[in-house]
Amino acid sequence: MNIKFKQETFRGDFTYRNSPENIMRFPFPFHEDKYMYAVNMEPHVPAGPKGYAFEHMIDVDEHYVSEMQDRALVLKEDPLRCQALPHMMAGQWDTLELLMEQQAANYPEHFSLTKNADQWHWVNRPLGIDQKFTYGDASTLPYEPMEYITRQAQGDFCIVDQRDGNLWMDAGMVTTQADWSLDFDIGMNFLEWHGPVPLAHQMGVFDRALKFLLNLQQGKPVRRLNWTMTINPRLDTSPENYHKWGTDRLTVTPENVGDKVHLRCELQSLWRLPRSNAILFVIRCYLLKMDELVTVPKWARRFHRVLRDLPNELADYKGLTRFRPTTVEWLSKHDDGLPTSPGIFPE
Amino acid sequence: MLVQGIKSRPVYTGLTIDPNARRHLFALEGKGVDALHDQVKIHGPDFLKVSDILSVGPLATVQADIMWSAPTIPVLLNRLRINLINAKMGTRLYLAGTEGFIGQAMKVALDQDIDFNSILTEHRGSRARRVQCVHCKGITDDVKTSPCVCTHCGLNLLVRDHYSRRLAAFQGVCIDAEEPGTAPPPVEMFP
Amino acid sequence: MTVNTEMHVRVAKITQVAERVKRFRFERLDGKPLPVFSGGAHVVVAMRDGDLLRRNPYSLMSSPQDQSAYEISVLRVEQSRGGSAFLHEKLTQGDTVIISQPINLFPHDVRGRKHIFMAGGIGITPFMAMMDQMAREGGNFELHYALRDRQHGAYWQDLTERYGAHRVKIYVDAEKLFIPVEALLSNQPLGTHLYVCGPAGMIDGVMNKATHLGWPKQNLHSERFLAPPPGKSFTAKLKRSNKTITVGTHQSILEAVEAAGIDAPYLCRGGACGQCETTVLACDGTLEHNDIYLEPDDKTSGTKIMICVSRLKGDEITLDL
Secondary structure (H helix, E strand, O other): OOOOOOOOOOOOOOOOOHHHHHHHHOOOOOOOOOOOOOOOOOOOOOOOOOOOOOOOOOOOOOHHHHHHHHHHHHHHHHHHHHEEOOOHHHHHHHHHHHHHHHHHHHHOOEEEEEEEOOOEEEEEEEOOOEEEEEEOHHOOOOOOHHHHHOOOOOEEEEEEEEOOOOOEEEEEOOEEEEEEEEHHHHOEEEHOOOOOOOOOOOOOOOOOOHHHOOOOOOOEEEEEEEEEEEEEOOOOHHHHHHHHHHHHHHHHOOOOOOHEEEEEEEEEEEEEEOOOEEEEEEEEEEEEEEEHHOOOOHHHHHHHHHHHHHHHHHHHHOOOOOHHHHHHHHHHHHOOOOOOOOOOOOO | OOOOOOOOOOOOOOOOOOOOOOOEEEEEEEOHHHHHHHHHHOOOHHHHHEEEEEEOOOOOOOOOOOEEEEOHHHHHHHHHHHHHHEEOOOOEEEEEOHHHHHHHHHHHHHOOOOOOEEEEEEEEOOOOOOEEEEEOOOOOEOOEEOOOEOOOOOEEEOOOOOOEEOOOEEEEEEEEOOOOOOOOOOEEEOO | OOOOOOOEEEEEEEEEEOOOOEEEEEEEEOOOOOOOOOEEEEEEEEEEEOOEEEEEEEEEOOOOOOOOOOEEEEEOOOOOOOOHHHHHHHHOOOEEEEEEEEOOOOOOOOOOEEEEEEEEHHHHHHHHHHHHHHHHHHEEEEEEEOOOOOOOOOOOHHHHHOOOOOEEEEEEHHHOOOOOOHHHHHHOOOEEEEEEEOOHHHHHHHHHHHHHHHOHHEEEEEEEOOOOOOOOOOOEEEOOOOEEEEEOOOOHHHHHHOOOOOOOOOOOOOOOOHHHHHHEEEEEEEOOOOOOOOOHHHHHHOOOOEEOOOOEEEEEEOOOO
């Protein structure tokens, strides 16, 4: 399938837009008219209508080229967004192999991978890359393996080491995060890096999730959806730059909600890596502005109700407090009160 | 993001002497020596025969196999590093003093590959914190208030309870990022 | 929805490598590459023995990066429940078995500065894959391998030649050469990890000694090849499936449940990983916990049981399955 890649920005003039086809494949995160934390993991297998974000296990879409350009800019300003602790090299190579194989298998018109024992040849046509290298020998690549491949894959990536009955975030490429710092969190274990999340700990959500992930098996990746909201289609909403983008939250008016307020969905997938026995945690970010969201009536009704009834602690933690009332008011005009069908897919 | 009352901060287990350890290594700062004295009262002085006591501040009033006093924390941390390079498996490490000291000493220990679960810690003295400014990455020592001013870039920082062992610091995030100039006055939180 | 990731393989070769030890080589029927794995991993081999479908876990001993075949080595155990007897006496070259994806419950700690491997008898198998991987990736390891006698010990010559006598130390019971556990463990730098695989008595003894020499539990790792012990047969009522089954003398609850056509979760089949934990709704008798997973409180509560190895001493148990 030949993707038409867009040229757009995620900062400054914010020219990012979704094509109508891309709106329909958005991984809408709410299966009912309210939201609360849950472990909500399911097998990461193809699902939904053809072309949906769940069709391929590593998803490449029309924003690919522009996202990679934005990533490169973020890394220029702040190299600490990509770090790997010294013992994670095997995990890095596992990650490179997984992402190259998935992208080449599912988008053969854009990516090719040829292996001859440990002599590999990788071609990335959209980014104009043609690279021959020796698998296992980092000196044959222009960057360490994780940085090399994640500069060519959409989403944030964390390589999580499994030891002592716990999971440890020991490497990552994190430039499209919804407000957490890799530099601060690298080296923490599962419960520690989730420390700041309110309510979920008392509910036992993280204890159950940890137990589940410790038994994650090769060949059986899982996925879950997480969400928040962003003002302007800004990918880099890092705490590092919070003092630069924080003021965006005050710029929402009843007139500009449709254009400025975005639903930000994270399609998270978790993969057991074979050589390192680590887990690759993929956080694939999708942005949809309210004008685009309400073109799907079911989503318009549902999101209005979810946002209106969201517990305050969750709204605070997700940073929605300032613009929630204005957004709920705007969405209410798109909610005719009719019932919505269960599940996330559009009618 | 600016929610107070979050859960990930260090827990100090107390300096309980491990009866299985072959060698005990203590790094004590200020009132931390009292934690050692308390252990001697509970367990008796026998373990001192196979103990190294490194301290900065008042001297421990005990007799141990090796006792060494440092004039400043950096000097003690350097000596701790050297002790750990030479240490064998079966050594247990005990840290006591302020949070900032414990955090820095633990960093040295983790770099020498002691698993942090086998380090025993006890907090004594001031609760002042080391804070990393998430924006400029500068560390500000001896923080007693929230918000505090980053001594490197000048931003007003909310001092969170989110703590990094690797950096031995709590996280500081700009408190008035959304509305610059509206930072509340500092309140003493960690005397 | 259960995703099926099992693989059909052919027994490509069977080799007698020592007295009572045979090596089995598996190659994929569909010709696709086998998944790479990490040293210490095992696969669950499902083999048809007449009416019985046996499922047993075996450590992978082949090179983790060899995708053309997997190899396991199996000791013919005297009091076998039939698994090793089947493999040694009935399985032949050309037969087909089904194997699971590799699962690693015995990985090495990647941060370790030094790794000490202690193997007893057939416990050598996981270390063979671990050393192959570590040698390539540049890890610092030492193997201490205890054998009953040189005829029954497998691979000790190959390993010494391959990794050198400075890294591979062989101890032979029959020659009164024993691993000097205390001396060895008293003299290791910080950041050393110890891994033990062999008979339960050996593991318990070494772990006990290491603890008393001040090694923290985070640096101690072991893998037991725990087979479900036999016991008197009893009835199991499966509440959710609305079935009542008999658990035979040499059959684990998990095996009886599977034989009844019910899909119960499992991973290691050796009482270590926790995956098969099942709620006990009622029981007429005493629970016999043979696992190493449940906390003491859970065991005494009488509400949980690891069905892959534990049993009931009594007549009937009702399970939430």
